[in-house]
Amino acid sequence: MLFTPLKIKNLNLRNRAVMSPMCTYSAAGDGVATSWHLVHYATRAAGGVGAIIVEATAVEPRGRISKYDLGLWDDGQIEKLKEITETVKSLGAAIGVQLNHAGRKSFVPEPVAPSPIPYHSGSKPRELSEAEIQDIINAFRVAALRAKAAGFDFVEIHAAHGYLINQFLSPLTNARTDRYGGNEINRVRLLSETISSVREVWPEEKALSVRVSAEEHVKGGLKPEDIGRIMSNFKDQVDIINVSSGAVVRTEINAYPGYQLGYAAAVRKLSGIPVIAGGLIAEANMARMALESGACDLVYFGRELLRNPYFVANEAHKANIAIYQKQYRRAYE
Numbered sequence: 001m002l003f004t005p006l007k008i009k010n011l012n013l014r015n016r017a018v019m020s021p022m023c024t025y026s027a028a029g030d031g032v033a034t035s036w037h038l039v040h041y042a043t044r045a046a047g048g049v050g051a052i053i054v055e056a057t058a059v060e061p062r063g064r065i066s067k068y069d070l071g072l073w074d075d076g077q078i079e080k081l082k083e084i085t086e087t088v089k090s091l092g093a094a095i096g097v098q099l100n101h102a103g104r105k106s107f108v109p110e111p112v113a114p115s116p117i118p119y120h121s122g123s124k125p126r127e128l129s130e131a132e133i134q135d136i137i138n139a140f141r142v143a144a145l146r147a148k149a150a151g152f153d154f155v156e157i158h159a160a161h162g163y164l165i166n167q168f169l170s171p172l173t174n175a176r177t178d179r180y181g182g183n184e185i186n187r188v189r190l191l192s193e194t195i196s197s198v199r200e201v202w203p204e205e206k207a208l209s210v211r212v213s214a215e216e217h218v219k220g221g222l223k224p225e226d227i228g229r230i231m232s233n234f235k236d237q238v239d240i241i242n243v244s245s246g247a248v249v250r251t252e253i254n255a256y257p258g259y260q261l262g263y264a265a266a267v268r269k270l271s272g273i274p275v276i277a278g279g280l281i282a283e284a285n286m287a288r289m290a291l292e293s294g295a296c297d298l299v300y301f302g303r304e305l306l307r308n309p310y311f312v313a314n315e316a317h318k319a320n321i322a323i324y325q326k327q328y329r330r331a332y333e
């Protein structure tokens, strides 16, 4: 099943393998992609993945995790990304970009957050005003417009791993008493308004993904049932949920191959939206199990694809399925 196609909105995926978004911290300090990014993503497309999600890309300079993150806050960042999307598409993969604001997890001297609760020791975030929240929602919208101009097939809103939207969602990091904090409806408001705002400019026929931390691995944190219930409200706007977990607060987790599949299955069932699942999956058989068991619709591969860009082509070859660039035929016949 890993090697079967899937259609979601405009995405005609040649198989179910997705390259997980992974920061490479390789922009030159101005958020502009480089030739390194082009080679990095094009190689994984040549290696056979169905879709690529480009690493966390900041919607404003203050929303970067590091100084070397990619950005989409300026028109000058479009051109190089366009070269990357055109190349990746010519190699048969779909390509999306993960839009992010790091909030209290940004390196900047004065990070912003829902509440002044530190993540990094020695750096106290400043609480955002409601007007500033509106500016950030607008930054996501304008970044999506630039993503469209850069030729991305889909965008993914990063609402996982303890970055800004996740900081609002989680009761562990949101102590606000206004419309953006307190009960679940209020904690979800930033995500909800961001989705609506991006949807206003992101074409109806194009897929929209949201990445979530479905399990926060600590007492009082969000659980898969919470995330599944929350996401069920966005059935008309969101086409894919990319299920991850953790990184909201520091904690030890017992991670093993497939440890997040149960979270994905719960989110998929409760939301009724197709999901991407993964985490420590580095074998086609395990991916097949995840798909056939109904836990997910797509499987993401992260570190395995850093080690082995031709992972999908090579695993397909073992199953007598041809997924390779025609120039490499003699290696696979």
Ligand SMILES: Cc1cc2nc3c(=O)[nH]c(=O)nc-3n(C[C@H](O)[C@H](O)[C@H](O)COP(=O)(O)O)c2cc1C
Residues within 6 Å of the ligand: 020, 021, 022, 023, 024, 055, 056, 098, 158, 160, 161, 211, 244, 278, 279, 280, 281, 300, 301, 302, 303, 304
């Ligand atoms: C170097 C590195 C960078 C990452 N950067 C991001 C990121 O930008 N956005 C994101 O949602 N997850 C990020 N992740 C998490 C991965 O997308 C993925 O969920 C995680 O590595 C688990 O999958 P794996 O076991 O197949 O690697 C990163 C992981 C690694 C190893």
